[in-house]
Amino acid sequence: MSIIREDNTMRITFEEDTWKQGEEGILSVTDGATPFYSADTWKADGKNTLRSGKIMDSGISETTLTVTLSEDGSMTLSYIVSSEQNYDWLHVLVDGTEVLKKSGTGVSTFTEFSYALAAGTHTIVLRYTKDGSQSRGNDACGIGYLLFTGVEPPYAKKYLMTDFNGKIYTLVDGVVTEITDAVAADLGEASYFQKKGFDTLPTSEQLTSLTKPVLYRWSDGKPKAMTASVKAVPKKQTIRCIADLGHATIHGITQMTAVYTGTVTVSYSFDGTTYTDPVDMASFLDADCDALYSGAQANKKIWFEFMIEGKTSSLTNFVITYKND
Secondary structure: OOEEEEOOEEEEOOOOHHHHHOEOOOEEEEEOOOOOEEEEEEEEOOEEEEEOOOOOOOOEEEEEEEEEEOOOEEEEEEEEEEOOOOOOEEEEEEOOEEEEEEOOOOOOOOEEEEEEEOOEEEEEEEEEEOOOOOOOOOOEEEEEEEEEEOOOOOOOEEEEEEOOOOOEEEEEOOEEEEOOOOOHHHHHOHHHHHHHOEOOOOOHHHHHOOOOOEEEEEEOOOOOOOOOOOOOOOOOEEEEEEEEOOOOOEEEEEEEEEEEEEEEEEEEEOOOOOOOOOEEHHHHHOOOHHHHHHHOOOOOEEEEEEEEEEEEEEEEEEEEEEEEO
């Protein structure tokens, strides 16, 4: 096999050109007008290597790889160059940046080169160029192997989630759904994950819809650490209180003030059961104080609900100033 995947690595050798068929979702290959090809110009471990195409003066041989990494990793390759020194070159470009440029004659062994790659999709260009004059040696370059780390492991994977109560959840059409007949022992069975699990990592919103979520993954191969990027927003907080207007000295409301930041809304009730729709604090503080006092006459009380939303919001105090004798 020309492509061998194990854990998070992908090793490519070039005994024949079938490697150019790629790996779905991981590797695709595009040849230039004169591509690199499998040849016995050099041997590595007794196998053909990837040789630059035969070109004339001022020519270019080129093959491009597109590689997707699921985590931070690297590219390592072994190379050999037999060319006119300082005129005919092997170039390796990563995402448009040249990371390796070599020329030379009389080289009989392969040299290794490594380059770090971040998670994501990268374009790797293998290129051999000639100037307009002489040729030396084999007038070519060869690649012994390519090794990528950080690729998605080739294992069958399924996920399930639990909450703080130990209830087990899956995703149904993107919706977090409890598996009502599940028991804890099911989390130790591969067949249960294959039957009930979902295929991709849950989103931040799906995870945080559960209280104290735990994510479980079943894979057929060697497990690796999972990482997740989660954006969490504090739940809306509600503060409830009662203003007692029953004292004989209270004859009205002169004003209301509050010290607060961010998004704070207010609802109120004259019977402790039926509340008004929430309004923002600034609007409520401008409310008609006489009408508010008049509405409270049946029970001589006003029930308040203050709702604080977002991590930067706060309510320090709320003050009602009464009319007194």
